[in-house]
Amino acid sequence: LRDRFEFVYTPKHGSWLNMAEIEINVLVGQCLDRRIDCLERMRKEVAAWQQRRNHLDAKINWQFTTQDARVKLRRLYPQIEAC
Numbered sequence: 001l002r003d004r005f006e007f008v009y010t011p012k013h014g015s016w017l018n019m020a021e022i023e024i025n026v027l028v029g030q031c032l033d034r035r036i037d038c039l040e041r042m043r044k045e046v047a048a049w050q051q052r053r054n055h056l057d058a059k060i061n062w063q064f065t066t067q068d069a070r071v072k073l074r075r076l077y078p079q080i081e082a083c
Contacts, residue, residue, distance in 0.1 A: 015062065
């Protein structure tokens with residue numbers, strides 16, 4: 001049974017998670033900011049939004065540097081003690 005699963009480490013505090021959240025918030029603000037009366041219409045609108053976003057080559061301006069991470073997330077980094 002164990003061989004049927006592949007365990008992959010995905011950090012809970014990773015920047016990819018923050019970027020996914022940002023992109024979902026953009027989707028909600030630009031496409032899902034109103035009531036949509038049927039699931040099929042919502043799928044079409046999300047697909048059209050995604051196609052336009054990809055066509056524009058939209059990017060997230062991620063400014064959280066490694067140095068920022070070391071300061072703000074200090075408690076998540078391992079402490080290495082000198083001998």
